Amino acid sequence: MNTLxxxxxxxxxxxxxxxxxxxxxxxxxxxxxxLLTLAxxxxxxxxxxxxxxxxxxxxxxxxxxxxxxxxxxxxIGMFLEVATTVGAVMGASxxxxxxxxxIAVIFGIVLLYSAYMASRPSPPRVADDHRDxxxxxxxxxxxxxxxxxxxxxxxxxxxxxxxxxxxxxTLSGLLGIGSxxxxxxxxxxxxxxxFKVSTTTSNFMIGVTAAASAGVYxxxxxxxxxLAMPVMLGVLLGALLGARLLPRTRTTWLRALFAVVVAVLAxxxxxxxxxxxx
Amino acid sequence: MNKPANRWxxxxxxxxxxxxxxxxxxxxxxVVVLGGIVxxxxxxxxxxxxxxxxxxxxxxxxxxxxxxRAASFRGRNTIQLGLLLLIATPVARVAFSVVAFALERDRLxxxxxxxxxxxxxxxxxxxxx
Numbered sequence: 001m002n003t004l005x006x007x008x009x010x011x012x013x014x015x016x017x018x019x020x021x022x023x024x025x026x027x028x029x030x031x032x033x034x035l036l037t038l039a040x041x042x043x044x045x046x047x048x049x050x051x052x053x054x055x056x057x058x059x060x061x062x063x064x065x066x067x068x069x070x071x072x073x074x075x076i077g078m079f080l081e082v083a084t085t086v087g088a089v090m091g092a093s094x095x096x097x098x099x100x101x102x103i104a105v106i107f108g109i110v111l112l113y114s115a116y117m118a119s120r121p122s123p124p125r126v127a128d129d130h131r132d133x134x135x136x137x138x139x140x141x142x143x144x145x146x147x148x149x150x151x152x153x154x155x156x157x158x159x160x161x162x163x164x165x166x167x168x169x170t171l172s173g174l175l176g177i178g179s180x181x182x183x184x185x186x187x188x189x190x191x192x193x194x195f196k197v198s199t200t201t202s203n204f205m206i207g208v209t210a211a212a213s214a215g216v217y218x219x220x221x222x223x224x225x226x227l228a229m230p231v232m233l234g235v236l237l238g239a240l241l242g243a244r245l246l247p248r249t250r251t252t253w254l255r256a257l258f259a260v261v262v263a264v265l266a267x268x269x270x271x272x273x274x275x276x277x278x
Numbered sequence: 279m280n281k282p283a284n285r286w287x288x289x290x291x292x293x294x295x296x297x298x299x300x301x302x303x304x305x306x307x308x309v310v311v312l313g314g315i316v317x318x319x320x321x322x323x324x325x326x327x328x329x330x331x332x333x334x335x336x337x338x339x340x341x342x343x344x345x346x347r348a349a350s351f352r353g354r355n356t357i358q359l360g361l362l363l364l365i366a367t368p369v370a371r372v373a374f375s376v377v378a379f380a381l382e383r384d385r386l387x388x389x390x391x392x393x394x395x396x397x398x399x400x401x402x403x404x405x406x407x
Contacts, residue, residue: 001325001326002322002323002324002325002326003318003321003322003323003324003325003326004318004322004323006326006328007314007318007322040328041328041329042328042329043328043329043330043331045331046328046331053361053364053365056364056365056367056368057303057306057307057364059368060299060300060302060303060364060367060368060371061299061300061303063295063296063299063300066296070292072292074291074292074295074375075387078372078375078387078390078391078394079390081372081394082390082393082394082397085394085397085398085401086397088401089397089400089401092401100331138386139384139386139387207299207367207368207371208368208369208371208372208394208398210368211365211366211367211368211369211398211401211402212397212398212401213401214365214401214402215365215398215400215401215402215403215404216401218339218340218341218362218365218402219339219340219404220333220339221332221333221334221338221339222333223334223338223358223361224328224334225313225317225334225338225353225354225355225357225358225361226317226321226326226328226354226357227326227328228357228361229310229313229314229317229357230314232307232310232361232364233307233310233311233314236303236307
């Protein structure tokens with residue numbers, strides 16, 4: 001296969017991954033690295049570098065649409081970015097020292113966890129009017145638009161959320177993914193930020209977190225222009241198409257299907273990592 | 279007419295940031311497409327070597343190197359410049375937030391945002407731990 005053919009195939013695969021990732025809300029990045037390594041035989045370090053770049057593209061591209069809706073809480077995002085960016089730089093530095101097989105196994109485990117989280121309905125939450133001192137100090141309490149007008153919310157669990165964000169950032173830097181699912185858990189579950197605000201703020205944060213890893217990746221030579229080009233352009237276009245289709249699509253079965261795909265890729269990644277085939 | 283203190287509301291800042299991000303991504307994508315066409319026209323028939331990690335040439339690994347090489351109009355260099363623009367987009371967003379929080383006179387968040395900006399610049403300057 002020559003470069004032109006491979007580039008077109010990778011572009012098509014990335015387009016599909018970006019499309020499904022956007023429709024299911026799981027993000028396209030999580031399946032690109034397995035796709036590149038398992039199907040196209042790309043070295044995992046190049047795959048991670050190309051995926052990371054595409055994560056920045058989709059995050060920044062989608063943010064423009066999100067902010068207009070007024071859900072993003074920029075203060076929560078910025079404060080937590082202290083944790084994610086520091087984590088990302090550390091994760092990216094660790095990635096350079098780990099053998100490819102270990103990265104593959106960790107990647108597989110994170111994929112399995114994502115598949116499990118995607119297939120599980122989110123637990124019910126109790127409304128909480130309690131004001132948290134730290135959250136008040138950091139001016140986290142805000143409001144967001146609902147069909148019934150502006151709804152105010154109170155945030156809590158700042159230390160737990162901050163710690164989870166550090167983990168999310170480290171995984172993001174280590175594996176070149178957006179860690180969107182973990183970011184949403186940190187805000188939605190630990191800090192009791194409303195779900196809509198969590199998802200949009202998480203998307204906003206993903207680009208900044210990935211940019212922190214990108215500096216390290218760039219310097220280590222993980223970002224190959226010939227490979228990153230079709231991945232970034234494919235994922236970006238796919239994500240935009242998915243976002244356009246999203247309001248008109250029922251995604252329950254699609255989410256389940258995507259979770260199965262992710263789980264299969266997870267097992268493959270772990271198998272290849274353990275047997276040293278990557 | 280609003281009072282000056284009210285003109286920089288969070289909502290307005292976020293709208294500007296949203297547009298900034300979209301412009302950055304569009305510009306980056308356009309440069310990558312341009313570089314991609316040149317790259318494929320020149321090297322499309324070559325056999326790719328993505329299976330073995332060798333890293334990138336030194337000039338494509340640093341911000342200054344990429345910017346210096348960008349004028350040479352080789353496909354790979356142009357793509358890398360586009361990718362650098364893409365990476366710079368969230369950085370610009372954070373830098374803009376520093377200004378926005380300063381205009382809102384929110385010292386706490388000027389400080390927090392400066393920390394984030396410092397980490398980003400540290401990483402892009404080639405720092406790692």
